[in-house]
Amino acid sequence: MSSRDEHATGQEGVRRTVTRTLVVLAGMFAFAFALVPLYDVFCDLTGLNGKTSARAQSLVDQEVDASRMVTVQFITRGSQGLPWHLEVDTRQVRLHPGQREEVFFSFRNNGEETTRARAVPSVSPSEASLHLRKLTCFCFQEQQLAAGEGLKAPLVFQLTRDLPPDIKTVTLVYTLYPVQPAQAEVSLHEPITEGDSA
């Protein structure tokens, strides 16, 4: 290390240290933002955050695993003062892995004006989200309902056979969020059918 007898090298050393720490600083700040997409990729691969695919997936053609039953529960929630009511017709179904199942959800706008909303799904335990395939879901798009209007929409899904055997119950939560008109145009997209990769 430089001693202060060599004044120039001391200042040089300080400058070098400062430059290096500033580079690390900038790197860590960028890293914090890079973690956002990295987290999404990581969660897609591992199902860590219990998000399901936002797009329609095709059915995996496989034999039904009749040896075990899985309970699938549905919970619906309103949110943030949105005057909508969301109800599931069947609160709980029991099915075999591999089996195709259809459940209907009823939307109703109890408000005075036309509003848009989107149902955001979450799966618990999160590991199950990798094995949940949705063929049709109202959560792929936003819904628009006029005052007093109602809507019945299906969820068609399948739990694949490779669902870990320790998972006996899967809970699907749908939370309704209001969509501001400005956001609606940006995020509105048609469901696209993804290829089968499972």
Add this chain to the structure above:
Amino acid sequence: MASHLPPKPTPQHSTATAGGMADSGHARPRGMMRWLLTTNHKEIGTLYLLFSLTMFFIGGIFALVVRAELFQPGLQLVQPEFFNQMTTMHGLIMVFGAIMPAFVGLANWMVPLQIGAPDMALPRLNNFSFWLLPVAFLLLLSTLLMPGGGPNFGWTFYAPLSTTYAPPSTSFFILSLHLAGISSILGAINIIATILNLRAPGMRLMDMPLFVWTWLITAFLLIAVMPVLAGVITMMLMDINFGTSFFNAAGGGDPVLFQHLFWFFGHPEVYIMILPAFGIVSAIIPTFSRKRLFGYASMVYATAAIAILSFMVWAHHMFIVGLPLVAELFFMYTTMLIAVPTGVKVFNWIATMFRGSISFEPPMLFALAFVVQFTVGGFSGLMLAIAPADFQYHDTYFVVAHFHYVLVPGALFAILAGAYYWLPKWTGHYPSVRLSQWHFWLSVIGVNLTFFPMHFSGLAGMPRRIPDYALQFVDFNMASSIGGFLFGISQLLFVLVIIKCVRGGEKAPAKAWEGAEDLEWSVPSPAPLHTFETPPEFHPQQH
């Protein structure tokens, strides 16, 4: 103050160093301007320490509002909304305004003295990083007077509570945290640059006193995680004001991501608040045992190991968010692994005292209390690390008891120990022994009366951050409140000690403590404004 070394223009004395103005014969700024413009590491260190003491009392008053409300069940003194602001502000001010600046102040004072440097490497930056703090905390405190009140979402400011449901003052809170963060980062850069470049000739890294070592590692932690905090609060700012959805599930974001990012900063932050404390205690225990520190090298490696592990344990704060089993196991084991280097440290402190010639001056009392009580906090930390048990402990007073044991009788006692240890060097007088002993014993009794019952109320299920509680917790809470007021009021004794010590008292020689060996004890007491303008002779001790 009489200068020990006559000021003389030497080549190593650039205009950027603190002595520049005084030595070239110009009049130094007087009064307020002297403190506003100072680039002297000792003056800036003093400013940091006084600032943190002020914040300690402000944060303490907030804590006493909380304890007063919790003296009895039901709502007596404050409304829940204000109670939430008090718990939040208490946490924020103690973490960012009291503990961290106190350590930076000690580093400013002691690091150049301990490595034989004339000043910090970047004196003007040093001035800037201090004066950011009063601005940041005035801004933070002013949010209490804004419509809707100040931050009320806990010091961990979890989204969406701190974004969607937060008071309008939250943007000011974010700005003040940005300023405090920049201050910490600049302080860290300065400390790293000083330690790596300005050591006395012949002082190798492994010759440095442990306070310098622990601060070097702490500064690296600050450089690594403060930008992440800055990133998180910037994302919050954008979610609040610019319609982004980083943490908003409605727009495709994820509130759990907030917790991952926050604790990626937050866990190393915990060690930022304790590593310098390890350094202080590692200076005091050998001095008053009149022995060299046992296991110097293992202390350095243990500190580094704790710092590295601190990046791999963050999710133990999030066991209940629904992590996969593999993740729970991983974070449980890495967390428990930290007990190993920490255990090495505690072992070394005890081994240093073994067969030592121990005396119990005030700094040693606080250091010994640190070792015992920090270990209590460490053990409750181990209990919290057990993932399945944490499901029960999470967000209860058991957690409050744990982190207060490591922060109050841990970090704070180490700061007090350091203050008593170096007060003779700062003021030239020994602190009053009788008053210090009163301060010590009242603090120990107060702190344990406050926080020990919280273990029990927590295990019985009392949730934290709630202004009311079930009747079964009455006795524990009364004890905690009485202890809290005892502890708070006895800190006024510390102020009295400092005032008396500055004004007079028994004169201290250069080497104020018999067993003290580091370089700071080779300069006169009180330390003159300029020291080590020519590098000192350094003879490495045999560690």
